[in-house]
Amino acid sequence: MLGLVSAPSGSDAVLVFKVAFPIGIGLASAVFLTIKAATRDTLNIDKAIPTVSYRLGETSHDAEYDEDPDLFMARCQEQYGPVFNMHRRNRWSTVVSDPLVREVFMTDDLSFGDAVDELTGIHAFTSSVIKSKKGFDHPTIHEIIRDIVTPNLALFTPRIVERMQAITDRDLGHSQGRNLIEDPLVIFQEMIASAMATVFMGHEIAKERKVLDTFIDCTGDLAGLIDPRSRSTWRPYFNRAKYGIANPLQKHIRILVEAATPVVQERRRQEAEALEKGVDYTRPLDIMQKVLDNFDKYGIVDLEDVCGHLLVLVLVSVHTTSDSSTYLNYYLAAFPECIDVLYQEQLEVLVQIGKEREEQRQSKLTSGEAGSVKDFVGTELDPRNDRDFSSLAVRRMVKMDSFVREIMRFRTDRANTPHTARKDVVLSNGMTIYKGRMIMINMQSTHQNPDMQGEDPAEFRPWRFVGKGKAATKVGTDFLPFGMGKHACPGRFLAMQEVKTVGALMVSRYSKIEMQDPSQKTKALRSLIGEKVPTGLYFTSREPRND
Template sequence: MLDLLTTVPSAETIKMLKTVIPIGVGIASAYFVVKTIRDDGYSLDKSIPTVPIRRGDYTHDYEYMENPGAFLKRCEEKYGPVFNCNIRGAPFTVISGAIVREIFTNDDFSFKDAAEDITGSISFTQSIVKSCKDKDAATKVLHEIIRDNVSNQIPLLTPRIVRQMTGVLERDMGTCDRKLVENPMLLILEMVSTAMVDVFMGAELAKNPEVVQTFAWCTYDFGQVIGPQVRASRFTKWFIRMKYIYLFNPLPKHVKVLIRAATPVILQRRQEEAEAVAKGVPYNRPMDILQGLLDDFEKYNFIDIDDVCGFLVVLVLTAIHSTTDSCTNMTFYLAAYPEVVEPLYQEQVEVLDQVAKERELERQEKLKSGEVRSAKDFEGTELDPKNDRDYTANVLKRLEKMDSFIREVMRFRMEKLRLEHMAMKDITLSNGMVITKGKKIIVNVRSVHQDDKLQDGNAAEFLPWRFVGKNKASTPSVGYLSFGMGRHACPGRFLAVQELKTVASLMVSRYSKFEFQDPTKTTEALLALIGSNVPTGLYFTSRVPENAPTQAV
């Protein structure tokens, strides 16, 4: 399903390109020259030290990539918590240590504007929505959609996510003995995409291969725009934007797929709603984001169904790209640290046993009180015994070791320099240094994620149970920036963590062993940058013998 199809351009297409490309290149070249002339540059505050570029290098990227942690530590020790670097193809002021908090608590530092300046991601996503062309208004609407339709519904959404992900594993993997998955990201991508189609558009459309494929490939297209620009030269960034954003934007085709698939579903729902109103009975509204957008059409100021589907694609891009990447990386950690697999599995067994006992006690109390006449009456209800060992939100919430493992993976793996922001006016930091309006800063994540005091010691080690009984994987803090911090923290983090827990729970419950196809790629796999190619495949070994019945979930 996820194979990339290739097509040969038609004669008409080639003729059009001969006309359009020179014009586009001319316009874009003029834009590129203007932007280069007004180049970002460092902050005008000359008291901020600038790290010298190593002889023979053009930027600090070469030295940084050799050993990111060592490079940043050396810079901190020599230049202090604030210093200038030419990194990721652009000049940034690096912010470290205690000053990092100021970036997230000061609204005059903008993540959105930095993202647009560096990758054009806002222009890319907003190209497919008709309303909310202002990036701040669009962000506000996206946050409202997530809050209204996702964050408060996770307990109800979890069984559906589990069901869809389980179905993909059973179909694509079955039971196996050292089955090689050459690109684990494709397996994870299909699991996440199928689950998200259910959450976004309903269970029926989750059976539609074209919709699942477009969820997956619009994510791939997003990565093609964002990923290559992270450390690209200004010319390369210009070329990527011209190709994917202005000349050959791939997103409209994905919107058309959703419009085609959603239209009959919407018509059917409207008909059922009208019939319910005519009969004077409540309409049993489907629980998915599509229905939420239809119900609050005016609240969100949507224009038409094209606009609705455009926002659905934007939500897909924000929900699937990073989650798939994190889930894949987490699976590599299961292979790199095989000693964690059994403790995680045993924790699941213990929690499921406890939940089953609690449900049985509740059934007995209802029988004893006369509220329920016989055990048979529980069939088809929330207390149906056949559901005693389901993975519910309640079960996942109790998995403290799993939560700690996920938080530690995200803390340990997160790139040492990330979370770019732009100063929207001159901003004076607490140490007196000034970030000039229009200049960009980047957060030295190493300075907090590898700080012994913030991590209760041994910050340089991967300790899977570090956070047991402490902060949750979805809880941002100054020592844990995987989801940002403050009131601008990622609004979709609760769903993301629930998906991470689900993937990890299914993996350790179904497979007893994960092994690298190429063990020499272990370090590269664990610290791979978001959007980078998967460096090695994985072998999966089921908990049950070959050809035995699949373990019930």
């Protein structure tokens, strides 16, 4: 456990020095690095890479880009080729378009993690909470997701659904009229945080309100760190100085450790008791337990270190998944005709799964493996679970999957997924990306490319990917929100399972979702991650509650 060290009486000067010295170092470093960053933009640029001209009277490309990102990026690629320099948000970057995009993702010396840290200072934010490993993009985090989270997704899904249903009943509920939710993000953030708390920490810990609050609050801390609209070049340096001294994540770690300690002690007691009696100990199904069971494999130091890793998982999952779940509902409001289509698909999937499960039960009864229907109660073939939103059911909802993938394709910022060159890199067209240069991907060249996306790529077509073998988790040059190659986001399977489950719950319970202010439709459809839409949503229940 972390503790506070008190200064002895009469040591005010020492205390002032202890506080002022790191602040002074941080500010000096910030000034130095800012000057370095400001001057670096004019250096180390291959003169063969063309620079996009400004409109008359403008000193950046911000205004032209913001007016119509698709038009701007398409014009730049047509006029300057697949690689060009642009000045946006007070920063020069080299934009790489199709067909060179794949090279960026497949080149280890072009780093996404370095770029995110350069833009936000996120390493200083996350590194202090992980004692054994440093950095939010350290391989250990990826290994835990790969080894524990993804293989157990089907087992985690029932409790995810249970928590989501509980929050839906409590906060959205049923109404004979229209139920207005002025800030939908608050509800979907709680829904995702509640589901993640029980998966990451176990139901005993997740039921504590302070744990749920810390899951929500820490994502708010992260949102402030990565504000997509920030144009300040000072931000990453200010963040590094600030979080190197007073990191809000330390408070969250203390809360998790305090809540986890008695639970872990009780689990150890039960395990020792089972061992003494010579019986098997039923290990709890949560990520905390599995990390504790494999602490040596992952180089975990202690329970505080376990909670640090889990908190980083929360940071990289709850924020973006809450955001995606919220905006899925804005898209359902913008395209109301999709709700009944998705609802009918859902009914058909659940009916088919119910038939398959009944066939399995009858087969077991016929073979004598089960004596009566009562034998299935409490098992995986319990008839009461036939219409549950299981992992299988959600996976079979192909129209919902297409709807989610199309949202992510349509909504993604057109200059996105930054990478920083760790050394000089020569692209296949002969152009050089010099060490320290930042690259942005021209998403318009891939996500709005008719050769990759089919006809009318500028339009939102919810069933675009049905029958195409392109699931929302399938990465490639034609779908880049999760990156691609060996550096693709390993948590995308959990994230998409959650988002689609939210969608399934919404269309099953509400026949209509409407925007409080329809004039904000365009804003809602094109908003960036973390950007709030200035309108609430109305939810109309399918089955009014009988009071």
